[in-house]
Amino acid sequence: MIDIKNIQEYCKNDMLLFSNHALERIRQRGIKIKDIESCIMSGEIIEQYPDDFPFPSCLIFGACVSGKILHVVASDEGTASRIITAYFPSLDKFENDLKTRKGR
Template sequence: MIDIKQLLIYYENDKIFVTAHATERFRQRGIKVKDIRNAVENGEIIEQYPDDFPYPSCLILGQTKDSRHIHVVMSDEGSSSRIITAYIPSEEKWESDLKTRRRDK
């Protein structure tokens, strides 16, 4: 299981990496890197993906600097982490707590 405290240690040690693809998606979605860091520093892990390939990952619910809710997917690669994606959760896919996925009816 990924521990958010470990992700924060990676931040402190400058061991967080972002792909060019993820950076482009952030730009399209109006999300800044500082928003992602704020979400990790003040958020919580709401889903774990231990079987993700090539490394386990998790979904974090946090807030941007301007108090928008945000979801961040990050890996734990043992000595570093990669930001896989970040997005503003939609009410179509998430319950009002933004932690629970809506079930198809």
């Protein structure tokens, strides 16, 4: 299981890697790198994906610099964290707490 403290440590030490997919999505969604860092540093892991390949990943719930809720999917590669995607959660897919997926 991924520990948020590890991801936060990578963030503090400038050890976040961004997939091409993440860079494209955050550009499309108007999300800044500082928002991703803020989400990680203020965040908590709400879902774990231990079977993701090539590294386990997780869904982080946190806040942007502005305070708006953000979700970040990140892996723990042992020496760094790869940001896979980031998005603003919607009530279409999540309950009012924006942490719990609908239909679970």
